[in-house]
Amino acid sequence: MKKRYSYLIRPLQIILDIFIINFAVYLIYDKEFLNTSFLSYISLFWFFTSYFLGFYKVYRYTKALHILTLLIRQFSIFFLGYFAYFGAFREGDVVNNQFVILSAIIISITAIKFLWLFLLKKYRSYGNNYRTTVVIGYDDSVKKLIKLFQSKSNLGYKYLGFFSNKTYKSKEFLGNLESVVEYTTNNIVDEIYCSLSSLDKEQIKKLNKFALDKGIVLKLIPESNELYSKNQSTVFYDDTITVLNVKKLPFEFPENFYKKRIFDVFFSLFVCVFLLSWLIPILWVLVKLESKGPLIFKQKREGINGDEFVCYKFRSMKINATANKVHATKNDSRVTKIGAFLRKTSMDELPQFINVLLGDMSVVGPRPHLESLSLEYQKDVDNYLKRHIVKPGITGLAQISGYRGEITKKSDIINRVRLDIFYIENWSFFLDIKIIIQTVLNVFKGEEKAY
Structure with a gap:
């Protein structure tokens, strides 16, 4: 890579x-x-x-x-x-x-x-700092763009070839439209340029979903007489070549990552210094008195881009063989008395502020799942993998909306993913603040699925 x-x-x-x-x-x-x-x-x-x-x-x-x-x-x-x-x-x-x-x-x-x-x-x-590109379609607008890529190397685009339902003898011809997914999966492709005259709306929608899942930038090449919505920005690569940028997600802008990371670090430092510093010794005594085992429970979870990381929690269960396989259920016999209190108040999640400082998590984001459960959810829920384009969070929009804890029916995970994706597509700094405030209020108000 x-x-x-x-x-x-x-x-x-x-x-x-x-x-x-x-x-x-x-x-x-x-x-x-x-x-x-x-x-x-x-x-x-x-x-x-x-x-x-x-x-x-x-x-x-x-x-x-x-x-x-x-x-x-x-x-x-x-x-x-x-x-x-x-x-x-x-x-x-x-x-x-x-x-x-x-x-x-x-x-x-x-x-x-x-x-x-x-x-x-x-x-x-000189061929450095380039972006690999493929093109879908082969009309006049596409040919102009290809010529631009090939003639102006200082733009930093490495043109790989084009796809079309018509067959061409050219070495640049990579196959028909159905082979786009296979080719871009097996090769490093940074950007896909798609002629709007070559695909219908449904095909573009599917291609956009695929590009988002794979982290590929999709750009549209319009016909000269088309009008477009405000959700697309027009850029000019040359005086005669117009390209439409598909509306970017908030986290595709690097400054939003930096803004979120700076807030995560300062907020987590505050929690660690003013809360965890004195809470850990007290809980260590209480947890040890009730059951044997460590205070901190470590569990492997899926993070950004599906990478695995070790998630920290205050141990709320007796040591058991199914802790890494089965979610806690209502009246779960594995949960200790102090553990039930920790879960009810969500205090068992507090060590995850250490995960935030380490860079594995964010304060707000989609909740991280076990890899075994994640594989199961991928089969049932469309767009599930889109959750992985951001860091998982200690709390999230789905959690404050009632979709936390145990998954008892398919609609639970569908709604959780739906809200996670809404958060990713509509993120703002103030949305994070709103979610944090609502999370604190829910702790005092009590939540039905906090067990």
Whole structure:
């Protein structure tokens, strides 16, 4: 499997730009000007404005003119924020060299932005940092796109071939439309470009589902006279080639992963320091008094991308041979008295905040299942594997909606997966906060299936 490092490009650009800002201030400062509060302010201001203005949203097909637009927009806001500091904290004093520093920042970052673009294109022209692509259909629009992939290597696309229901003698012909799934399963394919004139709506729907399950980007090539919904964004690879991006899921944007991870770390540290630090010794005594065995119960569960990890819980059962095979049921004889209390209050899940710190889980997400049960659920529920594109959570939308604990009928797992997928497709930071608050309220209110 090809190693991916493209996800590091934007973080590196952000770090480099913030370094340039701080270095410019340090290099051209006067003694009164240089202070920690200003450096912190200007760095944070740059970080948040660049995020909200999409300053780092530069793609393989982005043109130099668009980058110039991004620079003008970013520096217009940065200019206001830069001088707002002096108005608020220096009572409007003109500090020596402040215009020189601002000019140095603007010139340096502009130069670095275009240099970065040039070096990336040069690097890609040598066959590095590429994305493998296949195309479905072979109409005029597709032929233009293929020609673009083959003629402009600096875009970083490695064209593998095309699929069509018509047979062609070309070496690029990979087979008919039915062979798309088999080919992309057995080969590394990053992006599929699909001509809308070659497939009907049902076929595109199935292809989109397959692409989501496999983590492949699906892009649509429209006919010139078509109109499209707001759920699709139009991009131009060349003056004559239009491509539709299928609406991205929230977690396909790297910044959402970082935002969620930062919150997970701080929230989990808070729980570990202010709750688990004193709760663990107390529970160790109580659990040991009632039954033999360790305080922490370890169980292998499925995580992101189906990878296995060790999930931690406070032990709520007597040591038994079926703990890793069978979920707890109502009035389960294996559950101890202190264990019943832990389960009722969901305190048995608290050690999973350690899993969050280790990076195996998130505070909010689909609950992780045992591998044996996961294989069974995959047979019964469509889109089940879509749960694996995010980290599992300590709590989730399905859990606060009543679908937690024991699966007694098929509709339980169907509804759980339905809510998990809704969460993945509609994630926001505030949705996570809402789920956490509702989870805490449910603990005090009590839940019927908390056993």
